[in-house]
Amino acid sequence: MAAKVLRRSSLSAPIRGIGRISLPLLVGLVTLFIYAPILILMIFSFNDAGNLAWWDGFSLKWYQQLLAGESLWSALQVSLIVTSTSVLISTVLGTITAYALYRWKFWGKRLFENVLYLPLYVPEVVLGISLMMLFILLKIPRGITTMILAHVAFTIPVVVLVVLARMQRVDWSLEEAAMDLGADELMTLRKVTVPLLMPGILAAALLAFPWSFNDFVITYFVTGPGQTPLSVLTYDLVLGARRTGAMGQVNALGTLMTLTTLLLPLLGFLLLRLRRFSPAQFFKKRGSLS
Amino acid sequence: MINKDQSLSVELISVTKRYGNVVAVDSINLTIASGEFFSFLGPSGCGKTTTLRMIAGLERPDVGKVRINGELVNDLPPYERNVSTVFQRLALFPHMTVAENIAFGLKIQRQSRNAIEAKTKKILDLVHLSGYESRYPEQLSGGQQQRVALARSLILEPEVLLLDEPLAALDRKLRKEMQIELRRIQQEVGITFIYVTHDQKEALSMSDRISVMHQGKIIQSGSPQEIYEHPKTPFVADFLGASNFLSGLLVKSGNGFGLQMADGLLIHIESRGLGASDLNTNKMITLRPEAIEISLQKMPLGAKNCFAGVVVNKVYLGDSTEFEVLLNQNERLKVYVDGHRKEAQLSIAADVFVHWDDAVCNLIRSD
Amino acid sequence: MRSVRHRLGRFLWQHPGAKAGTALSPIVFWIALFIVGPLFVVLFYSFLTSGPFGSIQYNPTLENYQKTFVANDLRTNEPTPNWLYLNIFGRSLALAFVTTLICMLLGYPVAYWIALRGGRYKNLWIALFIMPFWTSYVVRIFAWMFLLRDPSGFINQLLLQSGLIQEPVQLLYNVTGVLIGMVYTYLPFAVIPLYASLERLDRSVLEAASDLGARPWQRLRYVTLPLTRGGIMSACVLTFVPAVGEYLIPDLMGGSKVNMIGNFIADKFLRDQNWTLGSAMSVILILIVMAILIIYLWRGHRHGILEGDF
Numbered sequence: 001m002a003a004k005v006l007r008r009s010s011l012s013a014p015i016r017g018i019g020r021i022s023l024p025l026l027v028g029l030v031t032l033f034i035y036a037p038i039l040i041l042m043i044f045s046f047n048d049a050g051n052l053a054w055w056d057g058f059s060l061k062w063y064q065q066l067l068a069g070e071s072l073w074s075a076l077q078v079s080l081i082v083t084s085t086s087v088l089i090s091t092v093l094g095t096i097t098a099y100a101l102y103r104w105k106f107w108g109k110r111l112f113e114n115v116l117y118l119p120l121y122v123p124e125v126v127l128g129i130s131l132m133m134l135f136i137l138l139k140i141p142r143g144i145t146t147m148i149l150a151h152v153a154f155t156i157p158v159v160v161l162v163v164l165a166r167m168q169r170v171d172w173s174l175e176e177a178a179m180d181l182g183a184d185e186l187m188t189l190r191k192v193t194v195p196l197l198m199p200g201i202l203a204a205a206l207l208a209f210p211w212s213f214n215d216f217v218i219t220y221f222v223t224g225p226g227q228t229p230l231s232v233l234t235y236d237l238v239l240g241a242r243r244t245g246a247m248g249q250v251n252a253l254g255t256l257m258t259l260t261t262l263l264l265p266l267l268g269f270l271l272l273r274l275r276r277f278s279p280a281q282f283f284k285k286r287g288s289l290s
Numbered sequence: 291m292i293n294k295d296q297s298l299s300v301e302l303i304s305v306t307k308r309y310g311n312v313v314a315v316d317s318i319n320l321t322i323a324s325g326e327f328f329s330f331l332g333p334s335g336c337g338k339t340t341t342l343r344m345i346a347g348l349e350r351p352d353v354g355k356v357r358i359n360g361e362l363v364n365d366l367p368p369y370e371r372n373v374s375t376v377f378q379r380l381a382l383f384p385h386m387t388v389a390e391n392i393a394f395g396l397k398i399q400r401q402s403r404n405a406i407e408a409k410t411k412k413i414l415d416l417v418h419l420s421g422y423e424s425r426y427p428e429q430l431s432g433g434q435q436q437r438v439a440l441a442r443s444l445i446l447e448p449e450v451l452l453l454d455e456p457l458a459a460l461d462r463k464l465r466k467e468m469q470i471e472l473r474r475i476q477q478e479v480g481i482t483f484i485y486v487t488h489d490q491k492e493a494l495s496m497s498d499r500i501s502v503m504h505q506g507k508i509i510q511s512g513s514p515q516e517i518y519e520h521p522k523t524p525f526v527a528d529f530l531g532a533s534n535f536l537s538g539l540l541v542k543s544g545n546g547f548g549l550q551m552a553d554g555l556l557i558h559i560e561s562r563g564l565g566a567s568d569l570n571t572n573k574m575i576t577l578r579p580e581a582i583e584i585s586l587q588k589m590p591l592g593a594k595n596c597f598a599g600v601v602v603n604k605v606y607l608g609d610s611t612e613f614e615v616l617l618n619q620n621e622r623l624k625v626y627v628d629g630h631r632k633e634a635q636l637s638i639a640a641d642v643f644v645h646w647d648d649a650v651c652n653l654i655r656s657d
Numbered sequence: 658m659r660s661v662r663h664r665l666g667r668f669l670w671q672h673p674g675a676k677a678g679t680a681l682s683p684i685v686f687w688i689a690l691f692i693v694g695p696l697f698v699v700l701f702y703s704f705l706t707s708g709p710f711g712s713i714q715y716n717p718t719l720e721n722y723q724k725t726f727v728a729n730d731l732r733t734n735e736p737t738p739n740w741l742y743l744n745i746f747g748r749s750l751a752l753a754f755v756t757t758l759i760c761m762l763l764g765y766p767v768a769y770w771i772a773l774r775g776g777r778y779k780n781l782w783i784a785l786f787i788m789p790f791w792t793s794y795v796v797r798i799f800a801w802m803f804l805l806r807d808p809s810g811f812i813n814q815l816l817l818q819s820g821l822i823q824e825p826v827q828l829l830y831n832v833t834g835v836l837i838g839m840v841y842t843y844l845p846f847a848v849i850p851l852y853a854s855l856e857r858l859d860r861s862v863l864e865a866a867s868d869l870g871a872r873p874w875q876r877l878r879y880v881t882l883p884l885t886r887g888g889i890m891s892a893c894v895l896t897f898v899p900a901v902g903e904y905l906i907p908d909l910m911g912g913s914k915v916n917m918i919g920n921f922i923a924d925k926f927l928r929d930q931n932w933t934l935g936s937a938m939s940v941i942l943i944l945i946v947m948a949i950l951i952i953y954l955w956r957g958h959r960h961g962i963l964e965g966d967f
Contacts, residue, residue: 024770176381257796
């Protein structure tokens with residue numbers, strides 16, 4: 001305890017006066033900067049006046065208008081189909097890829113790795129437009145299929161990175177132990193490897209889901225008529241609101257989307273908590289024992 | 291469970307393994323008898339773990355043959371070999387309880403629930419872990435985890451149990467305990483144990499036979515006593531504990547042979563195995579520090595080698611004291627003296643005599 | 658059945674290469690077709706000629722690249738630098754640079770505070786800064802538009818009603834608006850790697866510096882900053898690279914007055930139907946990004962700062 005007090009004081013004591021307050025103050029302001037816009041948007045979604053950002057009485061009319069419209073529901077449907085399909089595919093493919101990258105040596109590995117991460121640094125506009133060109137040239141009608149193809153392509157590297165991070169903390173002699181005890185490769189995969197990687201795979205899917213669900217730029221270029229996903233619908237509504245100044249409905253939509261997307265990782269977090277076993281904790285504990 | 295057949299258990303025939311340009315294991319030939327407690331001893335990177343992993347099937351040899359009970363296993367994956375490994379980091383499945391860990395191999399074999407339960411019970415008794423079935427590995431102490439790893443392998447009744455420095459992570463006291471425990475278990479089940487370690491004391495105290503490895507090669511194989519007392523090379527002598535190295539010209543001296551050193555000292559050595567053709571060649575002997583005695587007076591009789599010297603350094607080791615004695619202004623000898631002897635009280639700069647029998651000089655055959 | 662599996666298992670064990678090949682073939686196929694393929698299409702088109710009404714003529718040319726830098730003066734017909742296009746490039750780079758700078762200046766203290774003073778709530782704090790990642794990008798930008806509009810935006814209303822200003826201030830549809838949007842979007846990209854490197858920092862080194870007489874600023878200057886250089890460089894790259902290719906923020910918050918390369922490229926495709934020029938611009942944008950990454954990797958290797966970095 002004494003050591004802890006000492007450490008704290010020796011790290012913070014030299015900063016006195018203004019320095020001492022300014023750092024927490026700055027952190028507070030930055031936090032405000034990050035959350036204020038979202039919070040104000042949420043508050044004003046209940047504002048009776050839709051075009052003025054000044055409080056004019058509580059109202060649910062924007063929500064009623066929004067939910068009454070058919071476009072929202074069909075957009076939600078499109079988004080959910082695209083995102084769940086592509087996240088499923090990219091989680092499976094990405095996990096295999098991460099495993100191969102981490103565990104195996106193969107010809108052309110460096111090149112493969114560099115190409116794999118391209119979607120992370122090639123500007124989204126370029127990625128979206130190039131995919132659009134490809135689909136036009138191949139005469140693939142743009143719609144749900146093309147969106148899924150594109151979403152898998154740009155969520156795979158995210159999955160790979162998250163699963164790779166998990167792999168670094170896995171004790172790989174466990175795999176050898178399983179084989180040594182008589183489990184063949186498939187059995188080892190099922191009984192040992194997948195359970196050990198599960199937290200990482202779930203985390204990857206949890207990150208890829210909003211990544212895909214919220215993507216606008218790439219989606220915008222590969223979507224087709226009549227199959228507008230939620231992010232593109234939001235964009236259209238924003239453009240409309242910019243023109244007319246009527247912001248109420250977008251506020252309401254934004255509030256709903258933010259709440260659901262923030263609840264999702266929370267749900268995932270709780271799910272992970274509920275799973276009895278976490279290898280991370282296991283190794284942490286072992287580390288602290290020695 | 292007990293395999294008393296004294297046939298060969300593991301055979302390695304010019305086995306070689308390379309990683310890129312590095313030769314990890316360099317054409318090793320070795321036969322390990324059934325029921326033996328066999329150790330590979332060597333510094334880290336000497337290839338001992340790689341050798342073990344090739345027996346287990348976790349690595350494939352580039353050249354050579356691996357035979358287990360006469361059967362060529364080069365092309366068999368680990369899960370088709372009747373050997374089992376206790377890993378250095380134990381590799382207990384963190385998502386399974388002790389009982390589930392132990393039963394893993396049997397479950398893979400689809401044995402009946404009753405059989406699994408009975409065998410698990412029996413093996414838990416053997417390793418003294420009854421009552422811990424439903425714990426998770428993280429809830430066990432280091433020594434207990436060790437026992438689980440051992441039980442998990444033993445339950446499969448392998449022909450050979452491979453142990454890859456399983457005690458390295460334990461503290462000294464626990465390691466001692468586990469060494470005795472391992473030896474007891476090995477004698478009880480009677481299967482071949484192949485043990486890899488870099489700890490010479492561990493190897494010496496547990497093994498029936500030891501192979502000392504260095505840079506991918508087996509330097510010397512033999513019983514612990516043989517290897518400790520008659521090392522074939524300076525490396526083996528050095529690796530198995532402190533040693534003095536003395537070299538000189540082999541000369542005739544009285545009835546036997548002597549080593550004439552450059553500074554004029556003449557050391558009597560046993561004539562065993564030496565002939566006239568060896569005369570006037572350069573030879574080296576190794577001399578264990580505990581084989582040398584130290585005294586204030588010149589020994590009247592007995593020891594064939596006796597020289598005057600000065601204590602130049604002294605290190606207190608608790609149960610003994612290490613002296614460094616300078617002979618003839620030139621040669622430094624390391625000498626261990628038991629802590630209870632009065633010679634242990636000698637101080638630096640004391641004039642002393644050192645003496646030893648010619649039988650304790652170990653001649654390095656060739657270099 | 659058992660024997661097929663048995664034989665397959667043995668085959669895979671004996672041929673590790675086959676294992677990798679089988680497992681990776683679907684993903685290699687996917688990446689080749691939907692990542693590499695499209696980029697090659699862009700590269701290919703950048704060397705073609707655009708005809709009228711969006712048609713493409715298959716005669717190879719460097720004209721599209723030339724147009725980016727050089728224009729023919731309308732009066733003298735002399736080649737002059739194409740300031741219209743060069744300005745867009747310059748603006749994109751400048752905006753990305755300023756965004757990165759502001760993100761560092763805000764992000765470093767925040768990451769420092771969380772990593773070293775966050776105590777047991779460290780993870781909660783950092784989660785708080787990552788959370789915006791999970792919400793919709795379009796909605797977040799809209800939230801800022803709602804705040805910044807004039808005269809009816811929240812900030813202008815607040816200032817007007819409180820009497821601090823008499824005339825509404827223009828905050829949106831200009832550089833200020835775009836910068837606010839970009840800093841807001843990319844701040845988490847900066848905070849995470851900075852936090853990661855500060856968190857790894859050995860505290861006893863900081864204590865030693867203080868113990869040896871370094872004042873807080875000296876400690877920061879000579880110890881903390883050099884030790885977290887890897888994190889700073891990662892943070893800069895992670896901010897700058899997506900910022901330079903930004904499309905949506907200038908589109909919505911720039912009011913077509915603060916166009917960046919991304920908008921220009923999109924316009925070439927969506928409005929002008931000039932695929933070849935748009936492709937050439939895309940290739941140049943990719944080259945800019947690659948150049949930054951190569952410098953980063955090269956310097957990183959030289960200084961050994963990539964080890965375990967984000």
